[in-house]
Amino acid sequence: MAQHRMSSEAAQTAAREIGRLTILRLTVYYVMAGILIMCLSALLPLGSIGPIPAEPPADMQGAIEWFKGQVAMFPKGAPVWLDALFQMIAAFLLVLPLAFVYVRTRTRLKFDHSLIQTVIVLPIVVTAILVVVRDSLALAFSLAGIVAAVRFRNTLKESGDAVYIFGSIGIGFASGIHAISVAGVLSVVFVVVELALWKFDFSAEFERTFARLCLPSGADMADVPGYRDEPAPAGNGAGQAHPDRDGAGRSALLRIYVDQVDAARPKIEAVLERDAKHWTLEQIVAGTGNTPELTYRVRARKSVGLDALREHLLRDAAPHVVAADAPES
Amino acid sequence: MSTLSPPVSERDHVVGPADARVTLVEYGDFECPFCGALHPVVQAARKSFGGNLRFAFRHFPLRSSHPHALASAKAAEAAGEQGKFWEMHDRLYRRQTELTDTDLERHARELGLDVDRFRGSLGARAHEVRIREDLASASQSGAKGTPSLFINGEFYEGPLEREAIFAALARAALAVVP
Numbered sequence: 001m002a003q004h005r006m007s008s009e010a011a012q013t014a015a016r017e018i019g020r021l022t023i024l025r026l027t028v029y030y031v032m033a034g035i036l037i038m039c040l041s042a043l044l045p046l047g048s049i050g051p052i053p054a055e056p057p058a059d060m061q062g063a064i065e066w067f068k069g070q071v072a073m074f075p076k077g078a079p080v081w082l083d084a085l086f087q088m089i090a091a092f093l094l095v096l097p098l099a100f101v102y103v104r105t106r107t108r109l110k111f112d113h114s115l116i117q118t119v120i121v122l123p124i125v126v127t128a129i130l131v132v133v134r135d136s137l138a139l140a141f142s143l144a145g146i147v148a149a150v151r152f153r154n155t156l157k158e159s160g161d162a163v164y165i166f167g168s169i170g171i172g173f174a175s176g177i178h179a180i181s182v183a184g185v186l187s188v189v190f191v192v193v194e195l196a197l198w199k200f201d202f203s204a205e206f207e208r209t210f211a212r213l214c215l216p217s218g219a220d221m222a223d224v225p226g227y228r229d230e231p232a233p234a235g236n237g238a239g240q241a242h243p244d245r246d247g248a249g250r251s252a253l254l255r256i257y258v259d260q261v262d263a264a265r266p267k268i269e270a271v272l273e274r275d276a277k278h279w280t281l282e283q284i285v286a287g288t289g290n291t292p293e294l295t296y297r298v299r300a301r302k303s304v305g306l307d308a309l310r311e312h313l314l315r316d317a318a319p320h321v322v323a324a325d326a327p328e329s
Numbered sequence: 330m331s332t333l334s335p336p337v338s339e340r341d342h343v344v345g346p347a348d349a350r351v352t353l354v355e356y357g358d359f360e361c362p363f364c365g366a367l368h369p370v371v372q373a374a375r376k377s378f379g380g381n382l383r384f385a386f387r388h389f390p391l392r393s394s395h396p397h398a399l400a401s402a403k404a405a406e407a408a409g410e411q412g413k414f415w416e417m418h419d420r421l422y423r424r425q426t427e428l429t430d431t432d433l434e435r436h437a438r439e440l441g442l443d444v445d446r447f448r449g450s451l452g453a454r455a456h457e458v459r460i461r462e463d464l465a466s467a468s469q470s471g472a473k474g475t476p477s478l479f480i481n482g483e484f485y486e487g488p489l490e491r492e493a494i495f496a497a498l499a500r501a502a503l504a505v506v507p
Contacts, residue, residue, distance in 0.1 A: 255495075257495070257496075257499035257502075257503075259503050291496050291499045291500050291503065293499075307376075310376070310377070310379075311379060314378075314379040314380065314381065315379075322350065322351075322378065322381050322498075322499050322502040322503060323374075323377045323378040323379075323381065323382075323495065323498065323499055323502070324377055324379075325373065325377040325491075325495055326377070327491065327492070
């Protein structure tokens, strides 16, 4: 039976590396961004922000007068456009670490480059909207009407990606209402929590998470009465699919091409019992017109490795197995 | 359906056991982007099918549209003379934008070949004859473009996608009683 016991080795292998360089880069970035924002806010007299200016006159003389009026607001108050620019710069600076963390924590398959661009641009737009709306109830209703009229529909690659969108909106919102410190805190907390969840692969395996959260220290799922009797979804009752988060490259979806499903399956599963730490049968393709295939989610034992496991399948389950493909690799 | 002619023999560049259940033959051009895209699929197939697959490569340089194709084919042959055909084959496919004469010499150097010997054998008549024979066999087998694949001697007409190719290879393997 495949092993389910939580061990320090398992915990270690599940962990991902966050190098010192990553932490150092983020820290230096936040310090520099903080200094820049503080300098900007010290330069700008944001205590009193002027009214939204009228359009500058079309003639040259009128435009010069308009510009003089804007400059004359210093040092008593900043023109609203300068204030907006400052808020947008702050939002931009504070959202960049989110984009960095997104890149750091995603695999190539899950990576969505348009999401990164969205996450970076979104807080700038949100900030601008809030600067325009300010305290106007009428403008707020107009905005709600516009948003209701436009349909935004997009399927995200990962449900977790939505969190980045919300984080980005949060930073934009806070910046737009001059709560830069809140935006900064949100950015830092988001980055820390997201990196921690990724590093510890939190909740990736049901057994490990359940044992950690719900059982006494040192106990595992084997101690839960009746757990073994739960119906297995397929296969040997391993009952869990390890997601394709495989820092060590030992987890994979294996598509195995066979001659006959019934003849091949026991041989394949004997190899998996021996060489895999966890495995689950995910799909069987059989029937006329199809090449019979068995698809397993597999995590190879550390001492074996995925490549050797595939070789063992070809060798030990021959002649029934003709190929063991890892399509995600 | 077109059939491979002549069949795979000792003259071919072959990797994999002679008694493999499936033999995959590629007519390829090192400058062809579709061949370049197919290369990782073939690599994956070799890994996934293990000893069940034998892979052979034949040259099909499309000189009219790919100015470096012939020189690259000769470079692969010249590397083969020093026992590194497959290393050069893989390298050329991975670096399809680096196929000038200078690049080819650099590839040879980086693969640890004797560069003087490599340079000397680039123009060897034997390589030209071999490439011409491969071209003639492509035309005889009904291959009209690159990449053209033959699975157990039969022309593969399906899409050049991993899943489709793997399924075709598996079908061919299962059709052979071990």
